[in-house]
Amino acid sequence: MNESGTDAAAEEASSAEQAAASAPAGLSRRGLLGLAIGGGVAGLAVGAGAGLAGGVALGRARAAADAQDPYAFFGDHQAGITTAVQDHLHFASFDMMPRTDRDDLISLLQDWSYAASRMTQGLEVSATGAVGGPAEQPPEDTGEALGLPAAGLTITFGFGPGLFENEDGDRYGIAALRPKGLERLPAFLGDDLDPQGSHGDLCIQACADDPQVAVHAIRNLSRLAFGRARLRWSQLGFGKTSRTTATAATPRNLFGFKDGTANILADDQKALDAHVWVADEDEPSWLAGGSYLVARKIAMLIETWDRVRLAEQDTIVGRDKGEGAPLSGGDEFTAPNFSGTSIDANSHVRLAHPEQNDGIRILRRGYNYVDGNNDLGRLDAGLFFLSYQRDPAHFITLQRRLSTDLMNEYIRHVGSGIWAIPRGARPGSYVGAELFA
Amino acid sequence: MNESGTDAAAEEASSAEQAAASAPAGLSRRGLLGLAIGGGVAGLAVGAGAGLAGGVALGRARAAADAQDPYAFFGDHQAGITTAVQDHLHFASFDMMPRTDRDDLISLLQDWSYAASRMTQGLEVSATGAVGGPAEQPPEDTGEALGLPAAGLTITFGFGPGLFENEDGDRYGIAALRPKGLERLPAFLGDDLDPQGSHGDLCIQACADDPQVAVHAIRNLSRLAFGRARLRWSQLGFGKTSRTTATAATPRNLFGFKDGTANILADDQKALDAHVWVADEDEPSWLAGGSYLVARKIAMLIETWDRVRLAEQDTIVGRDKGEGAPLSGGDEFTAPNFSGTSIDANSHVRLAHPEQNDGIRILRRGYNYVDGNNDLGRLDAGLFFLSYQRDPAHFITLQRRLSTDLMNEYIRHVGSGIWAIPRGARPGSYVGAELFA
Ligand code: HEM
Ligand code: HEM
Numbered sequence: 001m002n003e004s005g006t007d008a009a010a011e012e013a014s015s016a017e018q019a020a021a022s023a024p025a026g027l028s029r030r031g032l033l034g035l036a037i038g039g040g041v042a043g044l045a046v047g048a049g050a051g052l053a054g055g056v057a058l059g060r061a062r063a064a065a066d067a068q069d070p071y072a073f074f075g076d077h078q079a080g081i082t083t084a085v086q087d088h089l090h091f092a093s094f095d096m097m098p099r100t101d102r103d104d105l106i107s108l109l110q111d112w113s114y115a116a117s118r119m120t121q122g123l124e125v126s127a128t129g130a131v132g133g134p135a136e137q138p139p140e141d142t143g144e145a146l147g148l149p150a151a152g153l154t155i156t157f158g159f160g161p162g163l164f165e166n167e168d169g170d171r172y173g174i175a176a177l178r179p180k181g182l183e184r185l186p187a188f189l190g191d192d193l194d195p196q197g198s199h200g201d202l203c204i205q206a207c208a209d210d211p212q213v214a215v216h217a218i219r220n221l222s223r224l225a226f227g228r229a230r231l232r233w234s235q236l237g238f239g240k241t242s243r244t245t246a247t248a249a250t251p252r253n254l255f256g257f258k259d260g261t262a263n264i265l266a267d268d269q270k271a272l273d274a275h276v277w278v279a280d281e282d283e284p285s286w287l288a289g290g291s292y293l294v295a296r297k298i299a300m301l302i303e304t305w306d307r308v309r310l311a312e313q314d315t316i317v318g319r320d321k322g323e324g325a326p327l328s329g330g331d332e333f334t335a336p337n338f339s340g341t342s343i344d345a346n347s348h349v350r351l352a353h354p355e356q357n358d359g360i361r362i363l364r365r366g367y368n369y370v371d372g373n374n375d376l377g378r379l380d381a382g383l384f385f386l387s388y389q390r391d392p393a394h395f396i397t398l399q400r401r402l403s404t405d406l407m408n409e410y411i412r413h414v415g416s417g418i419w420a421i422p423r424g425a426r427p428g429s430y431v432g433a434e435l436f437a
Numbered sequence: 438m439n440e441s442g443t444d445a446a447a448e449e450a451s452s453a454e455q456a457a458a459s460a461p462a463g464l465s466r467r468g469l470l471g472l473a474i475g476g477g478v479a480g481l482a483v484g485a486g487a488g489l490a491g492g493v494a495l496g497r498a499r500a501a502a503d504a505q506d507p508y509a510f511f512g513d514h515q516a517g518i519t520t521a522v523q524d525h526l527h528f529a530s531f532d533m534m535p536r537t538d539r540d541d542l543i544s545l546l547q548d549w550s551y552a553a554s555r556m557t558q559g560l561e562v563s564a565t566g567a568v569g570g571p572a573e574q575p576p577e578d579t580g581e582a583l584g585l586p587a588a589g590l591t592i593t594f595g596f597g598p599g600l601f602e603n604e605d606g607d608r609y610g611i612a613a614l615r616p617k618g619l620e621r622l623p624a625f626l627g628d629d630l631d632p633q634g635s636h637g638d639l640c641i642q643a644c645a646d647d648p649q650v651a652v653h654a655i656r657n658l659s660r661l662a663f664g665r666a667r668l669r670w671s672q673l674g675f676g677k678t679s680r681t682t683a684t685a686a687t688p689r690n691l692f693g694f695k696d697g698t699a700n701i702l703a704d705d706q707k708a709l710d711a712h713v714w715v716a717d718e719d720e721p722s723w724l725a726g727g728s729y730l731v732a733r734k735i736a737m738l739i740e741t742w743d744r745v746r747l748a749e750q751d752t753i754v755g756r757d758k759g760e761g762a763p764l765s766g767g768d769e770f771t772a773p774n775f776s777g778t779s780i781d782a783n784s785h786v787r788l789a790h791p792e793q794n795d796g797i798r799i800l801r802r803g804y805n806y807v808d809g810n811n812d813l814g815r816l817d818a819g820l821f822f823l824s825y826q827r828d829p830a831h832f833i834t835l836q837r838r839l840s841t842d843l844m845n846e847y848i849r850h851v852g853s854g855i856w857a858i859p860r861g862a863r864p865g866s867y868v869g870a871e872l873f874a
Binding site: 087088090130131133134135136137138139141142143144145146147196210211212215218219222223230231232233234235236238239249251252253254255256257302303306307308309310311313314320321322368370371372373375377378379381 | 524525527567568570571572573574575576578579580581582583584633647648649652655656659660667668669670671672673675676686688689690691692693694739740743744745746747748750751757758759805807808809810812814815816818
């Protein structure tokens with residue numbers, strides 16, 4: 001299940017690329033400053049002088065035993081896309097700080113990669129960690145994951161449209177490399193977006209089977225971003241609403257329906273190549289092996305939904321609530337038959353199905369969320385929808401098709417974001433190095 | 438570990454009490470109305486006509502296999518107090534609706550008990566559940582926990598001061614039964630409470646090892662409360678910051694410190710009797726076997742904390758960050774020695790220690806929380822502190838003692854609540870029946 005292991009392809013990376021990658025020896029001075037601010041940095045230990053790849057093997061493991069092997073950070077593709085969906089999500093969107101330059105961005109990506117390569121292996125954020133440094137300095141790791149295993153942690157980085165160019169122009173010298181399709185999503189019917197909870201120059205998706213491990217990752221990566229990028233918005237999620245492996249039982253969303261039945265699975269290489277990974281022949285070439293991530297925070301009007309009779313709920317989805325079987329018959333994994341009248345023309349499943357959309361498929365990886373409740377005593381809950389696709393146009397086509405979805409009466413899109421997801425970092429290099437080659 | 442099993446004491450309950458308990462045959466008409474609103478209630482199936490105790494055994498299990506036995510709902514004490522702390526929390530506070538009367542309150546407590554007795558066993562909220570009812574009715578269960586085991590779910594109910602008497606007077610005829618100490622907590626130094634996220638006539642603490650199971654419980658109980666009580670505020674928590682069993686490794690809070698080291702453990706019957714359970718000789722007698730729950734939402738200024746040098750963090754807590762050992766020496770479980778100068782006089786541990794507080798101890802059961810972030814890009818995170826104690830005065834003494842706590846610079850109390858926690862429901866009866874005997 002570990003799609004991002006060190007493999008031959010990565011090792012074949014040309015020496016030119018290797019040179020460009022300039023693997024940092026632990027954290028940058030800027031990153032260390034973020035950790036130490038208020039404490040003075042003079043005597044701060046810089047990891048063990050190890051490069052990125054070496055960093056992984058050094059330093060104290062947070063804990064000895066884990067139920068499963070950690071997922072590799074380096075590899076052809078970033079982990080966290082086809083990886084068997086973990087139980088918990090902490091998603092964070094960042095904006096670059098004003099007056100930052102190309103070197104700031106590069107050092108940030110290097111620090112993030114270094115830290116992610118460690119934390120995904122169950123190590124602390126740096127070799128010195130929470131309690132291994134000088135007592136007269138603030139700890140380099142915040143410590144709440146001490147004693148916890150890697151817990152299947154994956155950390156996936158993305159680049160938003162604003163990173164390539166914004167009102168301030170081409171700050172990082174990468175405007176010419178912006179993928180054409182990487183722009184803020186168009187307005188969709190019924191959108192009710194909170195700009196403060198949308199968009200962002202950079203994103204980090206942290207998924208783990210323990211929420212404390214996912215939260216620890218985002219917290220320490222935000223801290224490392226000091227002076228370079230600032231948290232714009234963040235979202236916790238639980239109870240994965242999708243699946244990428246055939247063995248896992250299909251989880252349920254907060255409408256009570258199985259979600260992920262017709263998803264693209266991790267072992268379906270053909271579908272992944274056709275629908276998820278940007279191909280060598282696609283533009284721009286630096287993004288080959290990467291993908292595009294769309295996030296949509298979709299509030300569910302659950303009290304209203306809960307008053308809908310069962311038959312109508314089934315009609316809206318196009319599948320039955322108990323088993324998740326298409327209303328045209330069979331079991332959960334029977335292909336729906338849209339030729340009769342059993343599946344409503346405006347049911348969610350029919351509108352979203354490849355048959356109605358020129359064969360388009362996406363890889364869904366969403367989570368349920370509950371953000372407390374509103375003043376009327378209603379739970380503020382819904383689906384934090386995440387999808388990976390080869391081309392942003394695929395999501396746009398689907399979302400437009402859903403404009404007549406019967407489900408729309410019960411949902412509101414309140415947040416939105418899109419990011420280009422670079423290929424996985426090569427051992428000794430960092431995520432996004434291709435952009436600066 | 439299951440402290441609330443059907444036991445001899447419960448079976449000895451006098452027949453007078455049994456009669457007063459008036460076990461409902463499934464859900465009340467009012468509760469069913471809540472489920473069916475918008476769908477008409479005429480033909481709605483009422484469970485299987487089973488009483489509370491019977492209800493547990495009937496109906497479809499949500500799923501066959503669980504890693505552990507479910508916790509019993511009925512028993513001397515409510516489950517969820519000494520129960521080995523589960524990984525996730527959904528806590529909810531409710532207010533009674535205007536113009537409700539004694540019968541409304543009784544039927545609500547009966548419906549909640551019936552539903553809780555089922556859900557804690559991994560069953561749906563009623564025998565008909567999410568998909569077993571007529572297709573022309575809204576489902577009785579919201580369905581998102583279908584296929585999930587009980588996941589260690591406990592549901593613990595509490596009664597706030599306002600339930601006994603408020604501006605509208607003695608609505609439920611129980612004002613004379615209000616425990617003297619059950620009143621809103623006094624203002625403490627540095628309090629910055631949000632009234633919308635504080636207090637409440639009723640509370641429900643749902644703890645489970647799967648957040649989807651805890652959320653499902655609170656959602657379905659709020660739905661059942663229709664017309665009688667309304668959700669006032671709610672809080673999700675994760676990564677328990679305490680422990681009630683000696684075998685569990687001590688978890689860490691978001692300051693990165695072990696939390697729960699000196700807690701009262703489930704097998705320490707003497708300490709439970711002395712410090713947690715209301716005794717037969719305490720007033721009021723209806724609360725014997727119960728406890729008092731204090732909730733404090735405590736925001737942590739984590740960015741500020743993260744800039745404090747390690748030695749100073751240790752000083753503030755009075756223990757070392759790595760092992761959790763008292764600064765006077767030894768290991769995590771060595772008793773602290775306050776006679777020397779190694780533990781600061783205003784350290785958290787010294788101020789909170791029984792030695793400084795006439796021997797007072799409390800049972801802590803808090804959780805970490807992260808509610809997204811604020812406009813400055815700081816995580817909105819902290820500790821949702823929960824403690825159970827025999828007398829509210831015990832918490833007040835401790836919290837006042839903490840007024841000089843060095844830790845105060847890094848925390849803000851933003852929410853508060855207090856509830857009387859009745860004894861466990863007797864089989865065939867409901868939580869709080871003693872109040873209406
Ligand atoms: C709260 C919002 C949503 C809910 C509750 C929801 C729920 C569901 C459910 C229950 C299914 C059927 C089971 C399955 O195959 O997974 C499904 C399928 C699907 N949904 Fe959604 N969905 C939501 C939003 C979206 C959005 C925004 C998109 C994309 C724009 C989308 C795209 C799809 C696709 C492509 C399928 C598979 C269709 C097929 O091939 O049969 N969904 N969804
Ligand atoms: C964010 C706020 C708080 C944090 C981070 C915190 C943290 C800690 C830590 C790290 C310990 C030492 C380990 C242990 O025995 O568990 C501790 C102990 C303790 N805390 Fe807190 N605490 C907080 C709030 C409170 C509050 C509000 C109270 C009660 C009013 C309290 C009462 C206690 C008690 C009674 C002990 C055990 C002392 C002993 O017997 O040694 N704490 N706390």
